[in-house]
Amino acid sequence: MGLRDSFQAGLARQLGHPSGLRGRIVGAMLNRRNRMAVVKAVTALELSGAETALDIGFGGGLGLSLLLREAATVHGVDISATMLDRARGTFGAEVAAGRLRLHEGSMTALPLDDGAVDAIVSTNTIYFVDDLGAAFAEVARVLAPGGRFVLGIGDPELMSRSKMLTDNGFRLRPVGELKTALSTAGLPVTRHEQFGHSGLGFHLLTSGPR
Numbered sequence: 001m002g003l004r005d006s007f008q009a010g011l012a013r014q015l016g017h018p019s020g021l022r023g024r025i026v027g028a029m030l031n032r033r034n035r036m037a038v039v040k041a042v043t044a045l046e047l048s049g050a051e052t053a054l055d056i057g058f059g060g061g062l063g064l065s066l067l068l069r070e071a072a073t074v075h076g077v078d079i080s081a082t083m084l085d086r087a088r089g090t091f092g093a094e095v096a097a098g099r100l101r102l103h104e105g106s107m108t109a110l111p112l113d114d115g116a117v118d119a120i121v122s123t124n125t126i127y128f129v130d131d132l133g134a135a136f137a138e139v140a141r142v143l144a145p146g147g148r149f150v151l152g153i154g155d156p157e158l159m160s161r162s163k164m165l166t167d168n169g170f171r172l173r174p175v176g177e178l179k180t181a182l183s184t185a186g187l188p189v190t191r192h193e194q195f196g197h198s199g200l201g202f203h204l205l206t207s208g209p210r
């Protein structure tokens with residue numbers, strides 16, 4: 001493997017599971033590069049201020065900081081110990097106050113009770129999840145009646161032109177496949193927004209209110 005390929009493989013690995021010092025740098029980069037997409041995704045949840053929200057795959061933590069402005073209680077779930085550690089450092093006061101609860105875990109086995117949250121956002125994370133059915137079933141399980149789920153993804157058609165992503169295990173599923181899987185899990189899509197982002201297209205699929 002050439003130097004360029006091995007750099008790209010390393011970066012792709014970090015995007016899916018940031019770890020160590022490089023992971024921290026990737027976390028900060030994600031917050032900058034994905035700002036517009038994450039802001040729009042959190043806005044689409046239409047939080048009331050008194051609700052409980054969850055960010056799955058929060059990475060650099062931008063989504064957590066936006067949710068903390070608009071929800072009473074916020075949960076963050078991520079598989080990366082480095083991202084959890086970074087978030088504990090950034091949001092020490094909110095964690096101490098009990099407003100932010102951070103959990104190490106996967107979208108396919110969420111460490112939360114049934115009906116525990118009113119709103120869930122997950123941006124740029126589903127590419128790293130093999131079992132879509134298990135992931136969306138978990139989202140449906142932890143969502144309370146009246147809850148909303150916003151799934152944010154880069155345009156799969158445009159992303160699939162990137163060799164770095166296709167060679168390194170990104171699961172780039174057609175939007176229609178995601179909509180069908182959401183529907184099967186009892187989370188039919190009620191709104192589909194599309195916009196330009198970082199030279200690529202971005203999709204927000206909103207399910208609910210349930």
Ligand SMILES: C[S@@+](CC[C@H](N)C(=O)[O-])C[C@H]1O[C@@H](n2cnc3c(N)ncnc32)[C@H](O)[C@@H]1O
Nearest residue numbers: 016030034057059078079080106107123124128
């Ligand atoms: C590319 S980053 C996206 C971060 C942020 N949501 C954003 O849009 O900037 C993907 C994040 O999802 C996390 N992740 C990957 N697979 C996951 C899974 N199965 N469950 C929960 N988090 C996961 C990674 O550790 C990483 O922090």
